[in-house]
Amino acid sequence: MKELLFRNARVIDVARNIDAVGDIGVADGVIAEPSHLRDPEVIDLSGKVLSPGFIDLHVHLRQPGNTDAETIATGTLAAAAGGFTAIVAMPNTKPAADNPGAIELLRRTAADQGAVRVFPCGCMTKGGEGKEMAGIGSLKSAGVVALSDDGRCIQDHALMRHVVEYARSFRLPILDHCEESTLAAGGVMHEGKWSVLLGFNGMAGTAEELIVARDIMLAREIGWKIHIQHISTRESIELVRIARRRGILVSAEATPHHLTLTDECIKKFDTNFKMNPPLRSESDRQALIAAVADGTVTAIATDHAPHTETAKQVEFDHAPFGIIGLETAFPLCFTELVAGGVIALPQLIAKFTTGPAEILGLHDCDLAPGRRADLTVVDPAAEYVIDRNEFRSKARNTPFDGRRVKGRVEMTVVGGRIVYRR
């Protein structure tokens, strides 16, 4: 494997509190002292930023089941182009990843065809159906890093309580999609001014908040980690803020789209603005930005949800929920939060690196010599227009096509190998 020497980069290594211009070496797939390299390829990164590789806690790879929309190969290429060196694969494939065989298949396929590391996530319940507990211990043995019924939400509180308790014995964090089903039933967008004006069935913010409150109570009672996926309302955020202040083991992620778009976008009836949780009000969006700034939200996660053009080119009510996000996450967040003056770049990098690592219980997210060389290089000065036809993803369902952004992913290194270079 070729040795690499990155020179003159602004190195941001949040875990070790480093933000300085310097050189980073890579040999045999791990970080190495530059002075120990023999014949490296020298890459000048003047003006660029180098950090530990980004981690996305929330990706739908669609394999098996919907490989017309995405595959492990194309999804991980998209991840690499977005600066992600590791992604957590949600288990709501068809069939669902609720058994060790499915996890083994994912691991083998990802090792064989994946451009980046794929962390498997297993279902909490059989089939993700919210009725019977999945074989959580066996899933752990097969290599899952977390549990989730994402896309659905366990409505039976007694079952959820047992799942959290049982998961604790295997040290597996819960990643929960929070949605009370009767309050969200039939809804296709956020319930509020715009659902009322457009005549759509709404999904009340209360549907999310009730389950966030439940999860906080369970995390407190059981003393185990529950991570709130794609948190989206002002009240949910306030609940998490209070819980974290009290030391309860609850965390939350924000998606780039909830940080940048609101329900008003739906007035043009473009199904690329339809996702679950839905785009919320401007007040909710502002609360989410504040939560990223004050540390209530510790991770940015994309909820990358590929769908074919055919599936999305239908009436709004009939379109599936979800948009892709891997290749637009960093520039969108950089533009909104760093260029927008909300947080500094190291804080944003933390939401892409140490934040998600901590939720998964990983403690190796830094650039110390000897660490696996998973690296991301971004150019904070670059400005460009997002063009969906340039995506590595198989899917094109993005609401951000044509949007001008700042901050560009330049290079992604996984295990010492350059997997993406602009």
Next chain:
Amino acid sequence: MEWNRKDLLSLYDLSGAEIEFILDTAEEFKKVSQRRVKKVPALRGKTVVNFFVEPSTRTRVSFELAEQRLSADIINMQAQTSSLLKGETLLDTVRNIEALQVDLVVMRHSTPGAQAFIAKHLKCGVVNAGDGAHSHPTQALLDLFTIREKKGRIAGLKVTIIGDILHSRVARSNIWGLLKLGAEVTVAGPSTLVPREFESIGVKVCHDLKTAVADADVVNLLRIQHERQTIGFFPSTGEYARFFGINSDTVKLMRPDALIMHPGPINRGVELTGEVADGPNSVILEQVTNGLAVRMAVLFLVAGCVKK
């Protein structure tokens, strides 16, 4: 003024001047229906498809008659007989219709925005005949036409809409049309069916019938649906009628010259009593007559903008 839209999707999209222009044009077409020969050659040689993906009787009949009186060639399609049941997408279905060189598609659909979605992909004109709870522009235009004809103006009038506002495309279209023409709009009914969010666009929200009708120039009543969507929003049509139905006692509280309107079909004894429906303030059947003139005007204007 010149008309330059190939589609009529929602009154939200139109300016006040454009709305007035349609109403002025409709006045001319109203005269056609009063002649001995009730037909003009305005759309001769044009083909109109009435594509109803949601059942409708009165709107479909009104459009069909309007098209006949304009001498258009007509094809009627309903969801039950279309390919949608065979798994074809809506977009493919309408592209197939367009491939037959039709000029206009009049469409009703249960999803908000369905017509806006297909209009983006079609060169032929699209007229919205109702899209879910979102919009029903020709209904609102005929209501505006009726008000203007009876009152001589719309600006400054107080118009109260009562009923299931939440699920009503008629309410949403009327609200935009009335606001653009300068009326004061109040929506009234039980709070489960009359969301407060309408206040954000300058509409008054009221949950007391007497207050809502007291100084209204126009009271527009909406049908209370017995169907699935209103289950759980109010206890019974009996209780609805008691608190929000219009009877002759309520009429006594109203201005003597107030108009009572209803888009039909009416539920006698629920939104209003038979007495009120047939009483001197009611203009319900005139609305139906005017609907024909308004739809002729819309079809005529829109067809003139479809490029061939």
